[in-house]
Amino acid sequence: MTLRQRPRSATVSQTPFPYQQLFILALCRICEPIAFMSIFPYIYFMITSFQITNDEDQIGLYAGLVTSAFAFAEFSTGVFWGRLSDRIGRKPVLMIGLVGTLISMLVFGFASSLPVALLARALGGALNGNIGVLQTTVAEIVTEKEHQPSAYAIMPFVWSLGSILGPLIGGALAEPCKNYPGLFSRWTLFQTYPYLLPNIVCAVVLVFGILIGILFLEETHQEMGFRRDIGLEAGRKIQSLFNKRTGLESFNKLQDASFEESRPLLEDEAPPGYRTTEGSPRYPSSRSLSPAAPPYTRSALDIRSPRNPVAPSIQTAFTRPVVIHIIGYGILAYHTMSFDQLMPIFLSSKVSTTPAELPFRFTGGFGMSSRDEGVLMVGQGFYAMFAQAILFPLLAKRFGCLKVFRTAVMLWPVLYLLVPYTVLLPPQYRVLGICFCLLWRTTAQALTFPPNNIMLTNSAPSMLVLGAINGVAGSTASLCRAFGPSITGFVYSKGLSIGVSGLGWWATGFVCIMGAVESVLMEEAKINSSDAAMEDDEEEAAGNHTMIDPLCIDAAIVAATRLEDRSREDLSKILIPLDNQDRLPA
Secondary structure (H helix, E strand, O other): OOOOOOOHHHHHHHOOOOHHHHHHHHHHHOHHHHHHHOOOOOHHHHHHHOOOOOOHHHHHHHHHHHHHHHHHHHHHHHHHHHHHHHHHOHHHHHHHHHHHHHHHHHHHHOOOOHHHHHHHHHHHHHOOOHHHHHHHHHHHHOOOOOOHHHHHHHHHHHHHHHHHHHHHHHHHHOOHHHHOOOOOOOOOHHHHOOOHHHHHHHHHHHHHHHHHHHHHOOOOOOOOOOOOOHHHHHHHHHHHHHHHHHOHHHHHHHHHHHHHHOOOOOOOOOOOOEEEOOOOOOOOOEEEOOOOOOOOOHHHHOOOOOOOOOOOOHHHHOOHHHHHHHHHHHHHHHHHHHHHHHHHHHHHOOOOOOOOEOOOEEOOOOOOOHHHHHHHHHHHHHHHHHHHHHHHHHHHHHHOHHHHHHHHHHHHHHHHHHHHHHHHOOHHHHHHHHHHHHHHHHHHHHOOHHHHHHHHHHHOOOHHHHHHHHHHHHHHHHHHHHHHHHHHHHHHHHHHHOOEOOHHHHHHHHHHHHHHHHHHHOOOOOOOHHHHHHHHHHHHHHHHOOOOOHHHHHHHHHHHHHHHHHHHHHHHHHHHHHHHHHHOOO
């Protein structure tokens, strides 16, 4: 029983884009940027309310410490969560990260001093290893190179959407007794803790994300995907009840029946009695619907493989291209987080009345309120959604990830040079100037993070160590995010003390120049060389041996049984008339 063999090119062209699981993953992901970005509109005023110092120039330093606490704690546990996801699966680690963020937001809302705020942020970072695990999950869901630009743009797109909702929640709901005296009377809980309300709203959003993940997110780990998932079973029951009430169940049954009739019995696809859930073409996730049938796993049933995949050691996993991309990822994280931390302080600082002494000696900011900053960040987030969802995939497919990445990082340092000078523009053009800088920064970020993640995934020697690689990459980024705001905040404060407000921006631009130089060393590798080599070995073996797909065994047995029954019926139709003739009198 020889099955039809099809080349890899045909497989690639016929692999559908896994919209469903990416959509569910996006619903889980969006909770984190909402929570993380919600503090930026009011962090300047929150630090001021702690009454740590009367020197406004020092507020940027303390705000940087609060921002860095999360990232530094995340760095200390990032590798642990990445390795743990290789052992227990991606889904449990992702859910633990969301729960950790939930606890952190509630504690942060009740913070009335700097140590409590630092503890809350550090707790959230220590319990959250989702940066690396999330990239691994996306890589396991989507392994086709043609799908990568669109797939890897989804999570940054979701972050951009969260960066709209987060600052909007933080800016609108902070200090409710002051901003909405008609709804929130004084001498209440929100008067004592003026920044609690936005954190409660973010906690509710996180609860929603946790429930969605538990009920509908599938495990993507190659070896863990076939364990029993009680949460997923409950989600399917809820979906079944919903289908019954809306009348979708009968439509689905009719659609499935029509599909079974038109489907060949012995094909490369799963035979009747099987359903294939969305999964990676490299790691199929087909299961039999028969209760007696064991789950299909590569190690147990894939008799086509000449050898089972073996994960390389951790030492051999970090090849030169992998290390280069991790360093590039860290540099990006450093100066982008520094930008995010400096910009709200820059916008909130009072307008300077001291005459500027060009080219470098000038101070001051825009004097914006937290509500105005929130509106500005919302506009930035809307444009970021466009850049992530449309601009990057088009450019990546046209020019390739490496060219897009290099072009963006080569032009990025100029932005850090220009931002401080926007305060010197005429008053009617200042907002326009800062909007231009924000659009530039958003475009550069949209054209650098996704291609770097794609190139890092493709340079990994095997998918089996991708969790560890992304764990180290996430820890590196977290370390850079930890030191970036602290160092930048310190330099910015020193610059203000000597009358040079652009010092922090230009120091960050120098780090950005280092990233531009480092990009010259990057190479665009093909998708997972060792896994591709294993597939080549399988195809070579397929040319020398007859293959039997184990998924077709049940179907073949059913077909043979039906054929035997039909043969017996036909034979009985022939023998019964002959027997009657023998009984007739001569």
